[in-house]
Amino acid sequence: MDQIGEILSNLGVTWPKFIAQIIIFLMVYTILKKFAFGPITAILEERRKRIEDTEADRAKIKKQLADSESLAAEKVAEANETAARMISEARESAAALGEKEKQRATQEAQDIIAKAHEATKREREQQLASLKKDFGKLVIEATGKVTGKVLSDEDQKTINKETAAELAS
Numbered sequence: 001m002d003q004i005g006e007i008l009s010n011l012g013v014t015w016p017k018f019i020a021q022i023i024i025f026l027m028v029y030t031i032l033k034k035f036a037f038g039p040i041t042a043i044l045e046e047r048r049k050r051i052e053d054t055e056a057d058r059a060k061i062k063k064q065l066a067d068s069e070s071l072a073a074e075k076v077a078e079a080n081e082t083a084a085r086m087i088s089e090a091r092e093s094a095a096a097l098g099e100k101e102k103q104r105a106t107q108e109a110q111d112i113i114a115k116a117h118e119a120t121k122r123e124r125e126q127q128l129a130s131l132k133k134d135f136g137k138l139v140i141e142a143t144g145k146v147t148g149k150v151l152s153d154e155d156q157k158t159i160n161k162e163t164a165a166e167l168a169s
Contacts, residue, residue, distance in 0.1 A: 139160075
């Protein structure tokens with residue numbers, strides 16, 4: 001212990017000063033701990049908590065952004081699917097409507113053709129009746145001129161019947 005005291009005295013350390021320095025150090029440490037370290041530690045702790053909260057909020061926002069992007073992608077896919085279905089339905093509807101219109105036009109054309117045939121048939125019959133009548137008159141006139149006599153109504157009817165029978169066959 002003597003040796004320690006000798007080493008300390010060679011270094012210029014004296015016990016009363018050394019003890020006074022230790023007491024001053026402890027007092028400064030206590031004061032700093034009470035008035036400086038506590039508030040500084042509290043500020044650092046508050047800052048650390050704020051940084052953690054910010055990181056947590058950032059992670060939450062990142063997750064919400066990812067969720068929003070996936071939801072938007074789903075909505076876009078759903079809209080594309082709906083649009084494709086609507087286009088397909090429109091095409092099918094247009095094809096069905098086109099087919100219906102085609103059938104209607106075909107039916108109208110067939111009706112027009114049938115009416116035209118009917119009208120042609122009636123006109124032909126009228127023309128044929130007129131022709132028979134005119135031909136009958138010509139035959140009666142020709143017979144009258146050839147025979148040189150005027151034919152009676154009875155003779156005219158008989159010639160008309162015979163002529164009509166000849167034309168019909």
